[in-house]
C-alpha cells in the first residue's frame with residue numbers, strides 16, 4: 001500500500017550512534033544555498049531531483065538489505081559479507097543528505113511510495129546463489145558501477161560549496177558499493193554455468209535499460225552552467241555523452257570478462273537512442289511505478305507544491 005514518502009528521524013541515542021558510524025553531515029555548510037538566488041521553476045525542478053535522489057537512495061538501501069540476506073543464504077565469503085554489512089548505513093546517510101538538500105531549497109516534492117516494493121525483487125524459483133547473483137549484477141555491477149563516474153563528474157562540475165560537499169560525501173561511499181559486485185563475481189565465477197551466465201546477461205540488459213533513463217532525452221539547455229551546477233546538475237549534453245562512454249567501459253566490458261554478455265545489439269540501441277524528454281519521462285514513470293510510486297510525483301518541472309514540507313523531520 002502506498003503512503004507519503006516522508007521519513008522519520010528518532011534523535012537522541014539513535015542519532016548519536018548513527019553519527020558515530022557516519023560522522024560529519026552536520027558540519028556541511030547548510031543554510032548557504034539561497035533558493036531565492038535562482039529562477040523559481042529551476043528551484044522546483046531541483047527540489048524534485050533531490051527528492052527523487054532521496055527516494056532512490058532509500059530503494060538502494062532496501063536492495064542492499066535483500067542482497068545481504070541472499071549472500072548469507074548462499075554462503076558467500078565472510079569478509080565479503082562483512083564488507084557489505086554497513087552499506088545500508090551509507091545509503092541512509094545519502095537519504096539524509098538528499099533530503100536535506102531538498103529542504104535547503106524549500107522542501108520535498110510530494111510523492112507517495114509503497115515501502116514494501118522498494119527493494120529489487122529477484123525472480124522466483126531461484127536458488128540462494130542465483131538470487132545473490134541476480135541482485136549483485138543488477139544493483140552493484142550495473143547500478144552502483146554506473147553511479148560512481150556519473151556522480152564524480154557531477155561533483156567536479158558543482159560550483160556551490162554545499163552541493164560540492166554533499167556530492168563529495170555521497171560519491172566516497174559508492175566506490176566500495178560498486179567494488180562489491182566485481183569482487184563477488186571473482187568469487188562466484190567458477191560456480192557459474194553457461195545457462196546462469198546467459199541469464200545474468202539478460203538481467204544486466206534489463207538493468208542497463210533501467211539506467212538508460214538517465215541519458216535518453218538529455219537535451220541542450222540554455223540555463224547558465226553555474227546555475228545548473230549550483231543546484232546539483234551537470235550540463236545535460238556532457239552528462240549524456242559521459243553516460244554513453246561509462247556503460248561499455250565500466251559495465252559491459254568488465255561483465256564480458258566473466259562471460260556475462262548483455263545482448264550487444266540491444267545495448268548498442270540503448271546507447272545510440274537519442275530518445276526525447278517524453279520518452280525519458282515515460283521510462284522514469286515506468287520504473288517509479290514498478291517501485292510502487294504513485295500519486296502526485298511529476299517530472300515535467302511544473303510541480304504543484306502546496307506545502308514546503310521536509311522529507312526527514314530532523315529532531
Ligand SMILES: [Fe+2]
Nearest residue numbers: 057060091094
Ligand atoms: Fe547511495
Ligand SMILES: [Fe+2]
Nearest residue numbers: 060144174177
Ligand atoms: Fe550506493
